[in-house]
Amino acid sequence: MDRTQLLKGVLDIAVLATLRDEDGYGYDILRRLRAAGFDDVGDASVYGTLRRLFQAGHLVTYVVASDSGPHRKYYSLNQSGRLQLKLAAETWRDFSATMDRLLAD
Amino acid sequence: MDRTQLLKGVLDIAVLATLRDEDGYGYDILRRLRAAGFDDVGDASVYGTLRRLFQAGHLVTYVVASDSGPHRKYYSLNQSGRLQLKLAAETWRDFSATMDRLLAD
DNA sequence: TGACAGTACTTCGCATTGCGGAGTAGCGTG
């Protein structure tokens, strides 16, 4: 089964969730997501999602130089982002509950 | 929150699930889905999904005349469809479990 | 020194899929 389509509309929630407790930069968020179970998520998907969330005003960014590689663009949730995470998590729970009922019969 | 994107990749599983116990025609499946909690699913989405599932060989169809309206094109799960439902349901459970863990912290 | 791998990010265009709108058609009601 291809899980690509399942990720649609979920990746933004997942990215917000990975930033809830700690700021992160794109490559790091990618690793966190893969470690969390989204093994096959593409890098461009994460960067694109971060860009969209930033443009929507849910994230703020700051650049930090690294001594072991190129610079890192950190992302952090602002108040709007935390609200968005809360709303999105509720939407997800409603949605998945509906789906579970349908599958359970 | 817009649930449109969340439906992607899930609608086919949901449609298969509505056909598990009883054959149905497009308009009827639409009503079942809306009754099950997918209030805002569009009719064209359901018809499109049925067409894709049929083309993939998961469904068989037969037409039945109706005495109160136009003809009805019934869809029924075949063996491939039942297998697909089983696999898709597992994929969904894995996926949603991963998501729940991420949101739960 | 030079090739390579890992880190880190960006841009481009493609594929999938849900959806709105329009159209066709049959039936019953006012």
Place this chain on the structure above:
DNA sequence: CACGCTACTCCGCAATGCGAAGTACTGTCA
């Protein structure tokens, strides 16, 4: 006869995940 409900089809759009390519910095190893 206009309207509304049922039932289906087709068209084109929008959102989004993804692969591929490119840029660039660092450290390792031959």
